[in-house]
Amino acid sequence: MKIPDMNLKTFRRMVKAEGESESVSSGRSAKKRLDAAPRKASKGAAVTTAAPHRAKVS
Amino acid sequence: MNRVYLKDFRKLPWRIVEAELVELDRVGLDKTDAYWERSREYWREILAGTYGQEPPESDDWEWSRKPSTLEEGEGQVLAVRCEGDVQGLMLLNRRSQSCRSTSASSTGCCLYVEYLEAAPWNQKGYAGVHVRYGGIGSALIYAAVQLSKMVGCWGALGLHALPGAEGFYRYLGFEDLGVDAVEGMHYFELGEKAAIMLLAEADDEDS
Numbered sequence: 001m002k003i004p005d006m007n008l009k010t011f012r013r014m015v016k017a018e019g020e021s022e023s024v025s026s027g028r029s030a031k032k033r034l035d036a037a038p039r040k041a042s043k044g045a046a047v048t049t050a051a052p053h054r055a056k057v058s
Numbered sequence: 059m060n061r062v063y064l065k066d067f068r069k070l071p072w073r074i075v076e077a078e079l080v081e082l083d084r085v086g087l088d089k090t091d092a093y094w095e096r097s098r099e100y101w102r103e104i105l106a107g108t109y110g111q112e113p114p115e116s117d118d119w120e121w122s123r124k125p126s127t128l129e130e131g132e133g134q135v136l137a138v139r140c141e142g143d144v145q146g147l148m149l150l151n152r153r154s155q156s157c158r159s160t161s162a163s164s165t166g167c168c169l170y171v172e173y174l175e176a177a178p179w180n181q182k183g184y185a186g187v188h189v190r191y192g193g194i195g196s197a198l199i200y201a202a203v204q205l206s207k208m209v210g211c212w213g214a215l216g217l218h219a220l221p222g223a224e225g226f227y228r229y230l231g232f233e234d235l236g237v238d239a240v241e242g243m244h245y246f247e248l249g250e251k252a253a254i255m256l257l258a259e260a261d262d263e264d265s
Contacts (some may be wrong), residue, residue, distance in 0.1 A: 003079055003204045005061040006197065010257060011074070014196035015065060017229035023183060024195025025116040027173040028241055039170035 062200060064140055065192035072192075077140035079201050082147070084128065090144045091122040092138045094178055101184035114183025115220045116175050121147060124173055133172065134205075134221050146194030148174040150202055154211050157234055165249045168214035169206040176199055183222070195226060203253050213253025218243040231256055 018024060060079035066074050082090065085263060098117060105111045128135060132153045138146040154167040176194040178184045203213040218241050219227050231252030238245040248256075 003060040011063040015193045017226050021226035025175045025220040025223050026217040
């Protein structure tokens with residue numbers, strides 16, 4: 001895979017669009033997501049799981 | 059290296075930093091999904107405990123379960139990596155499909171973006187003002203347009219946008235073709251003219 005390097009002008013133009021939205025997510029329907037089985041990890045695991053970016057919240 | 063750029067918001071004023079586009083295999087995708095899920099859990103706790111807010115629309119996404127097309131040889135997972143971490147993911151279907159809009163492409167084909175998401179710590183819906191990087195969606199759509207050109211679809215793309223992201227795709231020049239009755243989401247297409255404009259205008263500004 002060799003995609004041409006992005007130039008800065010392209011970047012600056014495109015990122016303006018991100019200011020127009022809450023997110024950038026796209027994907028197929030919720031139907032597919034609901035069909036998926038729940039994760040193995042329980043909700044309670046979050047308390048003891050290391051937060052990868054915890055340092056950011058100070 | 060396939061170079062792209064991101065906005066680094068960790069220090070003010072924010073600055074532009076270089077990142078790279080990489081292709082992930084199944085192992086890389088599973089590792090990323092596990093790492094992201096730990097981050098989601100952390101931010102869910104913060105949101106629920108501090109603000110009583112709902113997590114973003116893609117909160118229940120499980121990337122390791124998504125790419126059935128990856129096993130079938132039709133899917134390609136692209137990641138934006140910066141400072142060693144995957145900052146965003148996109149699953150692109152390599153098999154071109156017919157455009158729904160008659161004006162989208164002279165060849166009548168487009169590539170379909172199956173899923174696209176920024177890492178949890180880069181989503182306002184989780185991290186609010188603490189987001190680390192911006193420009194992830196732009197970098198991934200840039201890659202999708204380039205790949206669409208490479209397979210002969212002239213940059214044309216199709217995708218279903220989550221409601222919070224519809225403004226982003228409209229601004230980029232995607233045409234809103236309305237709610238897809240099957241998926242229950244708005245379906246968008248980027249036509250070849252809009253794709254060319256997206257890249258060409260910027261090239262002109264460089265000269």
